[in-house]
Amino acid sequence: MPTINQAFKEITCKIVYYGPGFGGKTTNLQLIHGNVPAKHRGDLVSLATEQDQTLFFDFLPLDFGDVKGYKTKFQLYTVPGQVYYNATRKLVLRGVDGIVFVADSQATRLKDSVDSFYNMIENLREYDLEIGQVPVVIQYNKRDLPSALPLEDLRKHLNPEGRFEEFEAVATEGVGVRETLRAVCSQILKRLNEQANIVSDDEIIGERLGLLGETQEGSDSASGASTTTARTKAPIRKGPMLDIIQTSRWVWGGIGVGSGSITISTRPTPDGANEYTLSSRHRIFMVSRQFTRPMKYIGEDRRLVDGTQRTYHVLRDADTGAKTAPITAYVEQAKLPRVYLIYPGFMGDVHVGPEGEQPVF
Ligand SMILES: Nc1nc2c(ncn2[C@@H]2O[C@H](COP(=O)(O)OP(=O)(O)O)[C@@H](O)[C@H]2O)c(=O)[nH]1
Ligand SMILES: [Mg+2]
Structure with missing residues (x-):
């Protein structure tokens, strides 16, 4: 281990x-x-x-x-x-x-x-x-x-x-x-x-x-040596339709530093994949901020939370060449959907989760 x-x-x-x-x-x-x-x-x-x-x-x-x-x-x-x-x-x-x-x-x-x-x-x-x-x-x-x-x-x-x-x-x-x-x-x-x-x-x-x-x-x-278990290229993954608005809390270094709302919307594309937009309006340390990012679907992530197995859809910045900090979003599609964000901040990762909860990620 x-x-x-x-x-x-x-x-x-x-x-x-x-x-x-x-x-x-x-x-x-x-x-x-x-x-x-x-x-x-x-x-x-x-x-x-x-x-x-x-x-x-x-x-x-x-x-x-x-x-x-x-x-x-x-x-x-x-x-x-x-x-x-x-x-x-x-x-x-x-x-x-x-x-x-x-x-x-x-x-x-x-x-x-x-x-x-x-x-x-x-x-x-x-x-x-x-x-x-x-x-x-x-x-x-x-x-x-x-x-x-x-x-x-x-x-x-x-x-x-x-x-x-x-x-x-x-x-x-x-x-x-x-x-x-x-x-x-x-x-x-x-x-x-x-x-x-x-x-x-x-x-x-x-x-x-x-x-x-x-x-x-x-x-x-x-050259005479082929891999016997060659990997194939990852297929384009099609994510689910996600339309979520969530009141959220910003945590940095384990301390709540702000709050605001994040939204995720989905737009189908002709090739059958979905494109996502993540946007946020929030206040950190009393300063208003906002961002909008195109996101792409990465896949599912399963993990154990409070003893139960949960599945999250993982989204990542679509524009990987961006100069801004890359954001990863985890979305749990439950009756009450939950969104978690994690991104590198000035000193350590910034974690975002539903208001009133400790962020899972
Ligand atoms: N022809 C050939 N020689 C190799 C190959 N891999 C390593 N060698 C040679 O085999 C010798 C031993 O390699 P080394 O890496 O030191 O082996 P180690 O004892 O397992 O660490 C060296 O002279 C290497 O250059 C290979 O794929 N083909
Ligand atoms: Mg050796």
Whole structure:
């Protein structure tokens, strides 16, 4: 379970790259480090000696910025693959939230890959974790080598039931590296939502993971390694008709700072989607303000509120290039509809909800 710091609104997820020595784990991290924009990543720290590149481990922190007001961080680790470094491997696995298993596709390395996989299962058990309890993504690396086994042979040994999401990769060329990371991050965030109701919507997750680069279908297979679970482009989502006026309260830093009214109206478009307009007239700190924004439908977000499962429609600024702070709206379509807004303010997020209620978001 990722570490959630409610006071600092921070979620930290630990991802471990596991696998046999010289399989390509460090190469994965190097490629990620080289491709994620600098503002989203820290330094790649490799604890290694000159004699042995894989003596200790590598560490790479990634910062995905805000997801629903929570700063989301991923910490990537590799383990030393050599059989005799099991104590270090076990230690690195402590508190793991997701695993990328990097298998070496070469026939001569099959036994090492399989041994490493079972070693991983054993080490997880030391922490009372069964394999199904942690997201695991398998990466079949070194697909470029002539000695690489056919995918089917590797699968038979490492993923016979197809339980794990899997990718082919040529880590040295960056092929399959992002896709693998994306998949494990996405699985972690989905699980996080099921357990803690913090992040859920696929598109919101996708947007965050966008900085890892898009899956380029076709181009991967052209170089001989296609993702076996390629994602397709998200379809245009059609939201419901929403027509709401709500007397609302503005909260900032946990304190009520103003009130006013917000409205949401809907306009159908020829392509079958709906367009939304969000407008607000309110007073914050005794100063009158107002705004009008075009919004687009993102999807549904389910979360637990006071012990009951509720569904919210999520709207986001349609004009993403706007210089104004992006607003996210959550609309609960109940008998008495409720609208919640969240947007970054001067110092911390501004939360808006129905008058007389603590904002849920
Ligand atoms: N041909 C080929 N070599 C690779 C690939 N990925 C990694 N390597 C090489 O395999 C060696 C071991 O990689 P490394 O990332 O250090 O493995 P680690 O021990 O799992 O961290 C290095 O020489 C890499 O350049 C790949 O996809 N294809
Ligand atoms: Mg290494």
